[in-house]
Amino acid sequence: MIIGGKLNFYAPGGKLSFNVTSMRKVGMGDLLAQLEALRAKLRAEGVIDETKRQPLPFLPKRIGLITAQNSDAEKDVLKNVLERFPDAQFEFAYVPVQGEGCAPAVVEAIAKLDANPDVDVIIIARGGGAFLDLIGFSDERVVRAAAAAKTPIVSAIGHEADRPILDDVADFRASTPTDAAKNVVPDVAEELYRIGEVVNRIVMRIGHYVTSQSDFLTQVLSRPIMTNPYVFLDEKQQELERTLDELRGEIARNVERETAEHSTRENMLRSLSPQSTLDRGYSVVRDSAGHVLNDGSKVKTGTKLNIRLAKGEIEATSN
Known part of the structure; x- marks a missing residue:
């Protein structure tokens, strides 16, 4: 440390004093202060920035x-x-x-x-x-x-x-x-050891998987259907044939029932038709205008008539 100042001597009292006017670090202290100032400057500029580390x-x-x-x-x-x-x-x-x-x-x-x-x-x-x-x-x-x-x-x-x-x-x-x-x-030796450990674990897992799948396949192959699959197919074929027979019978019964109902409705319609009435001996009488006549008292003498029979027609004149 370098200190600057002024000496004063007071003769009557024999006193000596020193007035300090400046102080300055030198040597290691001054160097450390310079480094800290540089560090602060570089940090302020962003040169020192931990976030930039690669x-x-x-x-x-x-x-x-x-x-x-x-x-x-x-x-x-x-x-x-x-x-x-x-x-x-x-x-x-x-x-x-x-x-x-x-x-x-x-x-x-x-x-x-x-x-x-x-x-x-x-x-x-x-x-x-x-x-x-x-x-x-x-x-x-x-x-x-x-x-x-x-x-x-x-x-x-x-x-x-x-x-x-x-x-x-x-x-x-x-x-x-x-x-x-x-x-x-x-450390390559350490990394190789780690890789070997990983490979061993993978091999063990693959081995367990292969064993479990092999056991599962053995169980599947031991089932009756796998020992003689044709037995299963024969059973299914018989079930299919029974179902088809039942279906054919049901269709035949439905057709027969619908046919009978159709015949009944047809006979009913025929019995109610005008032609059926004519077939029983009745006739339909119309005037020249085609109007059906159902009251003889209202027909004038000399009116031309058309008589519809079960088969054919007759032209006539009223008396």
Whole structure:
């Protein structure tokens, strides 16, 4: 802390005083304040936004690794990734991980790996260290480059306290390079075991289903109808013939009954018809106008008459 002010000396009393006019942090305190200000600025701009984090691919084709060459971080990532997924492939981008050259080198490495279509995920790794050694990973250029990358980025700087700002924009923050490796690739042996368990369950279910269907088929085949199906058909044929015989008899009875009723109605109609009356010896007498005459006293002498008999007609004149 640097404090500015003015000394005052009061001679009669022998007193010395100091009036403070300014105070300013320097060293670690000043640096932390600058980082917090940068963090607040980037969050206000939307550069730091947890909702923008991308999911890590389940099984990356190629892993981009930004770290120092032959470092412990590189060895930890390679060892743990290859133990879990022996066929994993890497694209390396070696950079200084501290000092003035760190930030620009990391920015260039991010751009290079992000432009490679074969790289599915990028790990930025360093095996911890003093806070000042990690300051390059809080550089605004590095943070903005990581936030703008289309490829998911894993930050594995390995510093729990006073973590770098890179952790805030990374899609996944790993506590160590080893933790990064375990989260970037699945354990193939474990996955194969799980697949084997699923396959075994499927095989067992299929076996149970086949057994149950086989038992059901055996039961069906053991039924009498299946041992001699013609017996069933013969029974049904006999039932059909009986039904047809009953139907034919019912139809014949209905026809006979309707025929008798028709004859009765026909005879009744015939007995009531005018022709039946004529057949019994009666006749119908009409005048020349065709009017039926039923009262002889009203017929004048000389009136021409038409007499209708059962068979034929007679023309006559009244006396």
